[in-house]
Amino acid sequence: MMTTDTQTIPQPHPGVERIEAYVPGKSQATGGKKTFKLSSNETPLGPSPAAKKAFASVAERLEDYPEGSAEVLRKAIATRYGLDPTRIVCGNGSDDLLHLLTIAYVAPGDEAIFTEHGFLVYRIDILMAGGEPIAVPEKNFTADVDAILAAVTPRTKVVFIANPNNPTGTYLPFEEVKRLHAGLPPQVLLVLDGAYAEYVRRNDYSAGMELVSESDNVVITRTFSKIHGLAALRIGWVYAPAHVIDKMNRVRGPFNVNSAAIVAGAAAVADTAHVEKSADHNDKWLPWLTENIRATGLEVLPSVANFILIRFPHTPGKTAKDAEAFLSANGIVVRGVGAYGIPDGLRMTVGTEEANRLTVELLGQFMAQA
Numbered sequence: 156m157m158t159t160d161t162q163t164i165p166q167p168h169p170g171v172e173r174i175e176a177y178v179p180g181k182s183q184a185t186g187g188k189k190t191f192k193l194s195s196n197e198t199p200l201g202p203s204p205a206a207k208k209a210f211a212s213v214a215e216r217l218e219d220y221p222e223g224s225a226e227v228l229r230k231a232i233a234t235r236y237g238l239d240p241t242r243i244v245c246g247n248g249s250d251d252l253l254h255l256l257t258i259a260y261v262a263p264g265d266e267a268i269f270t271e272h273g274f275l276v277y278r279i280d281i282l283m284a285g286g287e288p289i290a291v292p293e294k295n296f297t298a299d300v301d302a303i304l305a306a307v308t309p310r311t312k313v314v315f316i317a318n319p320n321n322p323t324g325t326y327l328p329f330e331e332v333k334r335l336h337a338g339l340p341p342q343v344l345l346v347l348d349g350a351y352a353e354y355v356r357r358n359d360y361s362a363g364m365e366l367v368s369e370s371d372n373v374v375i376t377r378t379f380s381k382i383h384g385l386a387a388l389r390i391g392w393v394y395a396p397a398h399v400i401d402k403m404n405r406v407r408g409p410f411n412v413n414s415a416a417i418v419a420g421a422a423a424v425a426d427t428a429h430v431e432k433s434a435d436h437n438d439k440w441l442p443w444l445t446e447n448i449r450a451t452g453l454e455v456l457p458s459v460a461n462f463i464l465i466r467f468p469h470t471p472g473k474t475a476k477d478a479e480a481f482l483s484a485n486g487i488v489v490r491g492v493g494a495y496g497i498p499d500g501l502r503m504t505v506g507t508e509e510a511n512r513l514t515v516e517l518l519g520q521f522m523a524q525a
């Protein structure tokens with residue numbers, strides 16, 4: 156018998172009812188000869204061939220549990236970045252780690268801060284933990300350190316910053332991150348989400364590893380889903396102070412990283428030439444897309460990541476929704492960002508040369524049509 160009587164069915168805690176389920180970027184276009192998926196910031200260059208080979212090798216040992224601490228992967232990451240492998244925990248995507256950090260540090264009644272157009276997963280995790288999500292206004296679609304510091308209360312437990320941020324593509328210079336850290340009470344955990352760190356080519360940017368090493372309340376999360384091209388395998392890692400690592404190891408699933416992820420991730424992080432190639436591709440096409448889409452009359456936010464946020468007019472026929480439908484009918488799938496508080500925006504991943512040229516051509520047609 157189906158019933159909606161809330162007295163007679165099990166009830167989740169109140170935070171769960173406040174969560175809006177995360178809607179991933181679409182995979183399918185409505186038309187076009189060929190589909191180009193530019194909706195989830197996946198790399199057009201794919202993973203390292205060495206990672207594919209390592210992945211395939213696991214097929215012979217599927218009956219075995221993974222090694223629970225992902226030691227091979229932690230050591231490969233530590234070698235690449237010059238870190239202590241005991242200060243790294245790997246996860247089933249960085250989503251897993253963001254979730255674990257939140258449930259470990261945020262209890263019902265606590266507050267956790269993120270920014271107005273910040274990554275949606277933070278809000279979901281805070282509500283899941285029973286905490287109160289505090290969304291702080293941004294300035295020019297960029298995190299505002301003063302506004303964040305002003306929002307801190309005695310109940311604040313965590314501050315989440317994606318740097319660069321998704322979906323805006325904007326970033327905080329390291330001086331600003333340090334100013335934010337200096338202004339936070341020492342008992343507040345600062346989570347720096349560096350999902351796009353490898354793409355940034357700015358002298359005033361740092362993912363912030365040194366800040367983690369020098370303090371007791373900063374952690375950095377990183378992912379293999381973006382530049383490493385391994386989104387399907389779900390691999391993330393966190394670099395954190397020893398006391399945070401201890402808490403993460405208490406709350407994580409005992410086998411939260413699978414065997415294929417461990418070996419493929421280790422091979423991917425060691426293939427620095429492939430990463431360089433992907434970053435070079437981005438460095439070539441990010442400014443090209445920005446300039447050429449601006450030339451059609453559209454506003455493009457300045458991005459340092461592997462995607463751009465395009466803003467559309469509010470005129471009927473020329474809106475973000477109209478553009479999304481037009482692009483989709485022609486094989487280009489992009490991401491609407493209404494859920495991020497930007498209903499007039501579309502986020503587009505930097506794609507292959509073919510995808511980038513087609514998108515610019517289509518946006519030119521879209522803006523020119525009566």
Ligand SMILES: *Cc1c(COP(=O)(O)O)cnc(C)c1O
Binds near residue numbers: 317377379390
């Ligand atoms: C894509 C992305 C991630 C990566 O998530 P995974 O779970 O590692 O795939 C994390 N943070 C931000 C801001 C992202 O855009």
